[in-house]
Amino acid sequence: xxxxxxxxxxxxxxxxxxxxxxxxxxxxxxxxxxxxxxxxxxxxxxxxxxxxxxxxxxxxxxxxxxxxxx
Numbered sequence: 566x567x568x569x570x571x572x573x574x575x576x577x578x579x580x581x582x583x584x585x586x587x588x589x590x591x592x593x594x595x596x597x598x599x600x601x602x603x604x605x606x607x608x609x610x611x612x613x614x615x616x617x618x619x620x621x622x623x624x625x626x627x628x629x630x631x632x633x634x635x
Contacts, residue, residue: 573616575608582623 577585579597588594591604602608609616
């Protein structure tokens, strides 16, 4: 559409929704792939300006591990 935008990715491969919630403010989280990343709230707080849209996909790893949704 020709609209300028900035896309940021904060992925934590293999973590459950509960693990993501427990680590919202973490400086470093190691995912199942061995990659380090910041907690979701920390990542959003460190962006310049206020995001206009945030998409969060959580729960797919919960299904694979037999977790029930809360």
